[in-house]
Amino acid sequence: QKEVEQDPGPLSVPEGAIVSLNCTYSNSAFQYFMWYRQYSRKGPELLMYTYSSGNKEDGRFTAQVDKSSKYISLFIRDSQPSDSATYLCAMTAKGGANNLFFGTGTRLTVIP
């Protein structure tokens, strides 16, 4: 079993839709949670960073962490064609980038 599970999609939504992306994990020691966006043939870029449980909002993006369920989510409101990319969840127990575990990524397409 992988440390982090993520539905690879693909996911297609119309422009303006609310998108929900999710990951589950097995290691209860994870306490730092991130979402990265990766455009085709580019490196991942950090979207959201959350420590422990709770919600965090940044513009159209909201990250949620439920440690009791070992479940994290990313919501994108008013989705735009420019949001079309692969979204990777990532997490670590000790907060170091040398022990960062990524999901497989969910490929999202927002249709104009």
Next chain:
Amino acid sequence: GAGVSQSPRYKVAKRGQDVALRCDPISGHVSLFWYQQALGQGPEFLTYFQNEAQLDKSGLPSDRFFAERPEGSVSTLKIQRTQQEDSAVYLCASSLSVHLSGNTIYFGEGSWLTVV
């Protein structure tokens, strides 16, 4: 440059050939990381440098993989006697610190290696 620069962007190697992948991190970033991303997968950690010291190489898949950062800036990932399973994107990332709290790691665009 403004970002993490990697070269070559694309490399096709014959099985058994040695390859060297270069990473030029953001100026001033002391931490440098190499990740391997297979097709349809998330990145997996390979190795980590703080300045010129390789502090963690636990993710290197075999002794055919070797990384160095002799002067604490540019890093090279070397793969000896390449195998087909080495085909992947090799991502380099750099940051001011290894710790993610209050800190961001910046990824390069990757070196795409295909072993035929």
